[in-house]
Amino acid sequence: MSVTDIIYAVKSVTAIARLCRMVRWQPGAPERLQKAALELFATRGFEQTTAAEIARSVGLTERTFFRHFSDKREVLFSGQHQLAQAFLAGVDAAPPGTAPIEVVASALRSAASFFPDDRRTHSRLRQSVIDHNPALQERELHKLAGLATALAAALRSRGVDDLAAVLAAESGTTVFGIAFTQWIREGEERSFAELTEDVLRELLTMTGQATASRRIV
Amino acid sequence: MSVTDIIYAVKSVTAIARLCRMVRWQPGAPERLQKAALELFATRGFEQTTAAEIARSVGLTERTFFRHFSDKREVLFSGQHQLAQAFLAGVDAAPPGTAPIEVVASALRSAASFFPDDRRTHSRLRQSVIDHNPALQERELHKLAGLATALAAALRSRGVDDLAAVLAAESGTTVFGIAFTQWIREGEERSFAELTEDVLRELLTMTGQATASRRIV
Numbered sequence: 001m002s003v004t005d006i007i008y009a010v011k012s013v014t015a016i017a018r019l020c021r022m023v024r025w026q027p028g029a030p031e032r033l034q035k036a037a038l039e040l041f042a043t044r045g046f047e048q049t050t051a052a053e054i055a056r057s058v059g060l061t062e063r064t065f066f067r068h069f070s071d072k073r074e075v076l077f078s079g080q081h082q083l084a085q086a087f088l089a090g091v092d093a094a095p096p097g098t099a100p101i102e103v104v105a106s107a108l109r110s111a112a113s114f115f116p117d118d119r120r121t122h123s124r125l126r127q128s129v130i131d132h133n134p135a136l137q138e139r140e141l142h143k144l145a146g147l148a149t150a151l152a153a154a155l156r157s158r159g160v161d162d163l164a165a166v167l168a169a170e171s172g173t174t175v176f177g178i179a180f181t182q183w184i185r186e187g188e189e190r191s192f193a194e195l196t197e198d199v200l201r202e203l204l205t206m207t208g209q210a211t212a213s214r215r216i217v
Numbered sequence: 218m219s220v221t222d223i224i225y226a227v228k229s230v231t232a233i234a235r236l237c238r239m240v241r242w243q244p245g246a247p248e249r250l251q252k253a254a255l256e257l258f259a260t261r262g263f264e265q266t267t268a269a270e271i272a273r274s275v276g277l278t279e280r281t282f283f284r285h286f287s288d289k290r291e292v293l294f295s296g297q298h299q300l301a302q303a304f305l306a307g308v309d310a311a312p313p314g315t316a317p318i319e320v321v322a323s324a325l326r327s328a329a330s331f332f333p334d335d336r337r338t339h340s341r342l343r344q345s346v347i348d349h350n351p352a353l354q355e356r357e358l359h360k361l362a363g364l365a366t367a368l369a370a371a372l373r374s375r376g377v378d379d380l381a382a383v384l385a386a387e388s389g390t391t392v393f394g395i396a397f398t399q400w401i402r403e404g405e406e407r408s409f410a411e412l413t414e415d416v417l418r419e420l421l422t423m424t425g426q427a428t429a430s431r432r433i434v
Contacts (some may be wrong), residue, residue, distance in 0.1 A: 101427040138355035145358055163395070167420050170391040178383055203384050204428045210318040211425030
C-alpha cells in the first residue's frame with residue numbers, strides 16, 4: 001500500500017464520517033436536536049428560537065426536526081412518556097394487596113431512576129427555560145396531570161377504588177413535583193430517590209398527626 | 218297628572234331602561250359577557266366564537282369586551298381571583314397554632330361557599346367547555362397551581378415551614394379538584410362542603426393507615 005493509498009483511505013474515511021453526520025437518518029438525531037434546542041432556548045429565549053434554527057445548528061433540516069417532534073415545545077416534553085413508563089413499572093413492582101400509598105411510594109422509587117445525578121444539570125437548564133415561559137409552564141402542568149391520570153388508572157386496575165386511586169395518584173405526583181423542585185435547587189446534592197422518600201415521609205407525618213387528632217383511623 | 222302624562226312617563230322610563238341596557242358603562246357588563254360567552258362556547262365551540270360576537274350578542278362592543286377581559290380565555294377564568302380570596306379567608310379564620318392540614322380544611326370550607334348549589338349548572342357548563350379544549354385545560358391547571366402557591370405562601374406567613382406549607386397547600390388543591398369533579402357529576406346532589414370534607418377524610422384515612430404501618434408518628 002503506497003502513501004498515496006493511505007492518504008486516500010484516510011480522506012475517504014473522513015468523508016464518510018462527515019457524510020454520516022450530515023445524512024438525516026443517522027442515529028441519535030432526536031437527542032442531538034433536544035440538546036441543541038435546550039442550549040438555544042436558554043441563551044436566546046424560547047420564543048426567539050425556530051425549529052429550523054435548532055435543526056441547522058446540528059446540521060439537520062427543519063423537515064427532519066418535524067419528523068421527530070410535532071412542534072418546538074415537544075422538544076422539551078418528549079421524555080414524559082418514558083417517565084410515565086417508569087412510574088407504571090414501579091406500580092407493577094408492588095406486590096398485590098399493597099396499600100395504595102405504598103404502591104405510589106414504589107412508583108416514586110422507580111421514577112427516581114429516571115433522574116440520575118448526572119442528569120441534574122440538564123434538568124436545571126430545562127426548568128429555567130420553562131420557568132421563563134407561561135405557555136411552557138401550562139404544558140408542563142398538563143403533562144404532570146396526565147401522569148397522575150395514568151397512575152390513577154394503574155391503581156384502579158389493581159382493584160383500588162376510584163377515590164383512593166385518584167387521591168393516591170395525585171399525592172404521588174405532588175410528592176414528585178416537590179422533590180423535583182428540591183433536586184434541581186442550586187447546591188442540592190441529595191439524590192432524587194432520597195428526596196422523594198423524605199417528602200413522602202413528611203406528607204405521611206403531617207396527615208398522620210391530623211388523623212390521630214381527628215381519630216379517623 | 219293626565220293619562221297622557223302617565224303614558225309618557227312610563228314610556229320614558231322604558232326608554233331609559235332600554236338605553237341603560239345599551240350603553241356600555243352600565244353595571245353588570247362583565248357578568249353578562251361571561252354568561253353570553255359561556256353559552257356561545259358551549260353551543261358553537263370555543264375556537265369558533267370571537268370576542269366581538271360575544272359582545273354583540275349582549276349589545277356591547279368588542280372594545281367594551283376588552284376593557285373587562287384581556288382575552289377570550291379570561292372570560293372563563295376571571296372568578297379565580299375571588300376563589301383564591303375565599304381560600305385565604307379560610308386560612309385567616311383558623312386560630313393560631315392550628316395544624317397545617319387543619320388550616321387547609323378551614324380554607325376548603327371557606328372555598329365551598331364559592332360553590333352554592335345554584336351555581337352547579339353554570340360550573341358544569343363551564344367545565345364541559347374547558348374539557349373540550351386542551352389549551353383551556355392547561356390554563357385551568359395553571360390557575361389551580363397559582364391557587365396552591367398562594368395557599369402555601371399564606372401557610373408560611375403563619376410560621377409553617379416551607380415543605381409542610383407546600384405539601385399541605387398541594388394536598389388542599391388536590392382535595393378541592395377531586396371534590397369539584399364529583400360536585401359537577403350528572404346526578405350528584407351532595408353540597409360542595411360535604412364533598413370536600415369527605416375527600417379530605419379519605420386522604421387522611423389513607424395516609425393515616427400508611428403512617429400507622431410505617432410507625433412514622
